[in-house]
Amino acid sequence: MYSLRDKYAISGVGWTDYSKDSGRTVRSLASEACLKAIGDAGLSVKDIDGFVSFNFNDSVPAISVATEIGVPAARYANDFLSGGNAANMIVLTAAAVIEAGLAENVVCYRAMNGRSGFRLGGGRDLSAYGITQFTAPFGWITYPQAMAMWCRRHMIEYGTNAEQLGEIAVTFRKNAMLNERAMQREPMSMDDYMNSRMIVDPFRMYDICLETDGACAVLVTRAERARDLAQKPVYISGGAYGGGPDQGEDLFDAIRWPDHSHNYAKYIADDLWKSAGMGPSDIDVAEIYDCFTYSVIMQLEGLGFCKEGEGGEFVRGGRIARDGALPMNTAGGLLSEGYIHGLNHVIEAVHQLRGQAGARQVAGAETCLTTAGAMTCGSAMVLRN
């Protein structure tokens, strides 16, 4: 159980352009985002002594960023072998690292040439080692193919349908249209969604997130330090990481997972809400990991915003729109803003809680839920201003 309620804060955020072809090294993207996060807080590189990142596919080691930007002495540098499941866990880890006395001001980043370099959606080595020998030889290779298998289960059990998935995609696109960072800002109607190409039934093209070149960084400090820095502190009220039994042998594998209608969220909900001293009804804005439309439904159910099986209906009727009861993915999410493996959700949460979200600002936002992960393991945080 996370026991550091409001003791640590996000003091700075930084990001690069999100593009399809950065024309740059991943290291330089990471360094740019980290420098911007440090500068955003009003700190200097000399103040930074810790780095945390994750590197499931394309990335660069934390020490290479520390080297490029000239950190005097990194006392902590950790690269988790993880995917989007870690995008909130690295922020929680930064707080734990400071609490333990291993570092004082810690930058968390994710950097990738996710479109021009290593494409996560592009398939794998054709030699199927390890657990992959039981999936890839059957042409079950990409993450959209993995998650579509989960989505079918929800459709079988609860009758979840394309219109419900489509409302998620259309809603997030509307938000992206107000976000200067977003890669996809063209209008999308429900007809556009329904007519988008079927990639892997039941997923259409617009059920699947973008592939992005870019980087995001988040600076974590002690809360009392944050109050003396340049920006309004965003406090980490609570958080959790985990999943259930049989999380699988890698991030694709869920052969033994008990129930593909429900993901990691139901297993971390108690820890998350107890750590924050809040519940779903206390959340003003939600930034939900949307590598696919369907992953949103499982997380809403798992975290208790609605009952199991009711996630599809929950998202209908404007409830998750910017002016709805639960404004969600206000920057456009991974589906329309960009895919920096979930860390871009944390940046948007910080902007909402600082009142810096411009045309997409949710009035009076005081609390924000961020989540990271779609399948058997993941992480989430409750942030507040």
Next chain:
Amino acid sequence: MSYPKPLPVLDPETRPFWEACRQGRLLLQCCAECGHPRFPPTRFCSRCNSAKCEWIESKGEGTVFSWIVVRHPVPRDVYAQDVPYVVALVELAEGVRIPSNIVECTPEDISAGMPVKVVFRPVTADITLPLFEPTKAI
């Protein structure tokens, strides 16, 4: 021409499974201590942690737990001729799930819980894949 699709790379735990497939048999592990059946193969039983295991022959009968229809080929050059194809999680009667393809029917024929049975398809001299087809004539 060499086989263009992903091929399993056998390891000490999985070799008995793939060698049995070549002989037209579908093998699963069963814990010799607690009787827990398991797939995919591992050295230790996840229920009791015993390393003692027996290989049991599956009847090769199961039902469709979930399925997808791949319509966009990835990698394109490898699967362009195959789409649309069906990948399913098949729940075997022995109580474990196995990923495979459903063949000998169209994607529209597939439904949840549909009974299927294993068929073996050699793809190289060394590798035979266990696929599944509908138990009842479509």
